[in-house]
Structure formats: structure tokens, C-alpha cells
């Protein structure tokens with residue numbers, strides 16, 4: 001039954017429905033919007049939609065193959081966060097002001113094809129990411145005094161950078177048609193070269209700089225339209241420009257050389273190659289791990305029952321009893337189904353993951369065993385311990401502790417899209433615990449280094465005390481070679497972990513894969529950090545702190561968390577922090 005609370009409805013229609021349907025109709029082919037149906041966008045089943053108090057507060061559609069106009073989404077009057085990066089959205093960004101978008105705090109429209117002017121005047125905006133679009137005009141209509149994360153690089157903007165925007169680094173403005181002024185090279189006033197002080201003829205000219213990124217004479221052609229130049233003044237201008245260009249080119253060359261040197265040094269310090277390729281590349285190189293490779297003990301019954309390999313805490317498990325146990329389906333994911341199995345008259349309860357949806361190419365059986373023997377040694381309070389696994393006759397089972405607290409996914413979807421079942425302190429603690437677990441996985445002494453490969457809310461489980469436990473370490477990492485065959489085609493192409501099979505019971509949003517995974521199937525520690533950043537943003541910006549009314553206070557406190565989320569979800573993998581750095585940033589906010 002559909003339940004709409006009175007305050008969210010006008011004339012029987014949810015207040016946010018018209019804007020969302022207008023957006024959907026301008027994207028008729030977007031598979032990511034397939035779940036956008038029904039009268040209540042806050043039912044929990046609309047992909048990428050997060051609600052607060054029954055109204056749409058967040059739209060998260062990064063890399064979702066969208067191509068229509070973004071404007072309808074900005075008609076959502078209670079919107080706090082809009083993330084539609086990495087699509088092909090076109091058209092103009094409508095003028096945004098405190099009166100029309102009073103709650104908007106995070107606007108992420110980078111890497112689209114948006115055009116027109118940047119007319120944004122929002123007194124409380126915290127994030128404005130508009131890089132790599134086709135925005136034009138000046139920055140004069142941009143009034144965002146509280147913005148902390150800002151980037152308008154790679155557009156067609158021109159004119160002087162002034163006021164509070166000058167506090168951002170040059171990388172936030174680079175690659176535009178003709179921007180100038182701090183932090184970019186200073187602007188040259190046409191009137192001073194012309195000796196004409198009339199205000200009407202004051203024309204700002206960007207000094208030539210690599211960061212302007214346009215053709216050498218683009219700034220002049222963009223700005224000098226009054227045709228009053230004398231030969232002398234043009235020479236003076238060119239001299240200034242050339243002087244600046246030489247200076248900037250020299251300093252840029254030094255920076256590039258240093259960057260390349262540091263990058264090479266860092267590369268050489270990294271692990272040599274990836275685990276599973278080592279078997280497949282024909283050289284049969286032996287993968288090194290730090291401890292005895294044979295430490296996955298055969299369970300006592302394994303010999304007769306076909307091969308259950310047990311690890312610490314799973315020594316008593318028997319394959320026969322597992323197969324005979326009463327089982328309850330916990331859910332079905334992209335890699336297979338998970339069951340709760342009750343053994344020995346209720347004395348032992350485990351979760352068994354059956355990797356039925358994964359197809360491994362022939363010859364990878366041993367690699368799977370080696371990998372699981374490494375994963376089976378990972379023991380940390382925030383990582384779900386693998387107690388045993390079975391790999392025989394084409395059947396692959398993973399046996400874990402059963403955690404009674406459910407998943408973060410379930411908590412996120414409680415009460416129509418909020419995280420109200422977890423108070424603010426609990427949310428912080430879940431995020432911190434998950435970060436500790438991931439950091440442990442990333443620093444676990446194994447070569448090559450371990451990668452989780454599938455960080456998302458349904459893989460962050462809660463124990464009986466509500467502590468976070470990262471589950472399924474390394475399973476999808478192993479299977480990413482067949483990622484496209486196990487994910488719905490369109491979602492895989494868009495780089496989304498859109499688990500449609502589970503959406504009926506638990507809602508469609510399961511976190512995001514990093515953008516680079518759209519082009520490669522190989523998960524990395526950097527893509528884990530991206531996944532964690534998306535989870536963090538989801539938890540922090542999903543709704544306000546339970547029990548608190550003051551939005552301004554919330555903004556102050558959540559701002560630091562959002563900033564960490566932004567860092568983790570940087571487009572370029574090499575710009576993302578390591579989990580250890582994420583942890584240390586988080587610990588300052590705990």
C-alpha cells in the first residue's frame with residue numbers, strides 16, 4: 001500500500017513527483033531510472049533517490065548514462081545534494097538562489113555537457129563541482145561564500161576571478177577560455193595599454209597562461225571587440241603576455257618534472273603485479289604471501305565430503321552438516337545467494353554464500369584456492385571472518401559468521417530512505433569501523449596487496465553491538481574478470497553496482513563502482529576508497545541527524561565528513577587518499 005503523508009502531497013500528488021518525472025521523460029533511455037515509477041519517490045525503491053521527512057533530499061546519479069536536461073532536478077525545493085557527475089547532461093543550469101533552492105548544499109555536475117552561464121547565488125552552498133562542461137560567461141554571478149569544495153575548470157569561462165573565489169587553487173579554474181586574476185595570472189586591462197580610462201572601454205584580458213588552455217589568441221578574440229587598438233598598445237599587451245607565458249611555462253615545466261619523478265618513485269614502491277594474472281600469464285610465477293600457504297586446514301570431515309577448507313574459528317565445521325542444515329535465504333546478490341544456516345540444533349549459526357552466479361574461466365581453480373587461503377587469514381574486529389570455504393565439483397561456498405544486526409543497506413533504507421534507525425553517533429561509529437576494516441584489508445601483509453572489490457552498504461554488516469564489519473573481502477575482486485556477465489548489461493556499462501535482482505525486496509541502490517571500473521574490470525584499492533566515499537556521503541548526507549532540528553549546526557558538523565567523502569570520490573584514482581589517510585581524517589572528527 002502506498003502511504004503518502006499529507007505534508008508531502010498536493011492534490012493527491014507527491015510534491016517532488018512532477019520534477020522527477022520531467023527529468024525522467026527527458027532521459028527515456030536511461031536504465032538507471034527504470035525504478036522511477038509509482039506515486040511515491042520516497043518509497044525506497046527509486047534508484048539514486050534519498051529522502052528526508054518524506055521529501056527528496058538527495059539525487060545520486062553519477063555515471064548513469066543520462067543525457068537530458070538537468071534543470072528539472074533543480075526544481076526539487078527540498079534538495080540538499082545533487083550528484084550527476086560523469087553523464088552527458090546538456091542545456092543550461094537554471095539560476096540558483098536561496099529563494100529557489102534554500103536547502104541545496106552540494107551541487108556536483110562535473111563532466112557533462114552543460115552550457116550557459118553559472119548563475120549561482122547560494123549563501124550556504126558547501127560544494128560546487130562544475131568542471132569539464134561547456135559553461136561560458138564570467139564568474140560575476142557566482143556568489144557562494146561558504147563553498148569549501150569548488151571547481152569550474154575545463155569550461156569556456158572568461159573574465160576576472162574576484163572576491164572570495166580567489167582563495168581556491170589555480171587547478172579549480174584551469175582550462176578555461178579566458179579566466180584571469182588570482183590565483184591565475186593577473187588580468188591585463190585594455191584601457192591601461194590604450195591610455196583610455198573611460199569605464200566603458202575597460203576590457204579585462206587574460207594574460208596568456210597554460211591554464212587558460214585555449215588557443216593563443218582566444219582571450220584576445222573573446223575580449224577585444226571594440227577595435228580601438230593601436231599598434232603600440234598591441235605590442236605592449238603582447239610583451240606582457242609573452243613575459244607571463246615564459247614565467248609560467250618555466251614553473252610549470254619544473255612542476256611537471258617533479259610530479260613525474262615522484263610518480264615514478266611511488267610506482268616502483270608498489271606491489272609488482274596482480275594476483276590472478278600471475279597464474280594466467282603463462283609464466284606460472286609463484287604468488288608470494290607472507291605466511292605458510294598451507295594454513296587452511298582441511299576440516300576433519302573434508303576428506304570424505306569433498307573439500308571444506310577451514311580457518312581459525314571454523315575448525316568444527318563439516319560440509320555434511322552444512323548441507324543438511326536448515327537454511328534461510330538472506331538475499332541474492334550479483335555473485336550468488338546468501339543463506340543463514342543453523343547447525344547442530346541451533347548451537348552454530350553461519351552465513352553461507354554460494355557463488356553460483358560467478359563463472360570462472362578454466363584453469364583458475366587453483367588461483368581461487370590460493371586467494372581464499374589468504375582471505376581466510378584476515379582477522380580483524382571490523383572484517384567479517386571467513387571461517388571456511390568449499391571449492392569442489394564446480395560448487396563454491398564461503399562460510400562466514402552470521403551477524404544478527406543486518407546490513408548498513410537495511411539501515412539506510414529504514415523508514416523511507418533515511419538512516420533514522422541509526423543515530424548520528426552510531427552512524428559515525430559504523431563509518432569509522434568500516435574504514436578501519438578496509439584499512440586493515442588494504443594493509444594486510446600479502447603480495448599482491450588485498451583489494452575488497454565490492455564496497456557497498458550491503459557488504460557492511462552490523463554485529464549484535466551495532467559495530468561495523470566489512471564482509472565479502474576479495475570475492476568480487478576475484479570475479480571482476482567476469483563482471484560484465486554477472487551485472488545487468490546497462491548497469492555494468494554505466495559502472496554502477498545496480499543490483500536489480502535484489503531491488504524488489506531491499507531497494508535498488510547498492511553503492512557505486514568507481515568511474516574507472518566502467519572501462520576496466522579490475523578493482524583496485526583506489527576503487528575501494530571510491531566505494532567507501534560513496535557510502536560515507538550516503539550515510540552523512542542522507543538525512544539530518546536524528547532528533548535535531550537545527551540544520552545550520554548539522555551543516556557545520558557534517559561538512560567535515562562530506563569533505564572526506566568528496567576526497568574519496570575524486571574522479572582520478574590517483575587523487576584519492578589511501579584508507580590510512582581517510583582514517584586519520586575521520587579520527588579528527590570522532
Ligand SMILES: Nc1ncnc2c1ncn2[C@@H]1O[C@H](COP(=O)(O)OP(=O)(O)OP(=O)(O)O)[C@@H](O)[C@H]1O
Pocket residue numbers: 330331332333334335336337338351353384400401402403404406407454458459461471472499502
Ligand atoms: N554474514 C552475514 N550475516 C548476516 N547477514 C548477511 C551476511 N552476509 C550477507 N548477509 C545479508 O544477506 C543479504 C544478501 O547478501 P549477498 O552478499 O548475497 O548480496 P549482496 O551483498 O547484495 O550482493 P553481492 O553478491 O554483490 O555481494 C544482504 O542483505 C546481506 O546484508
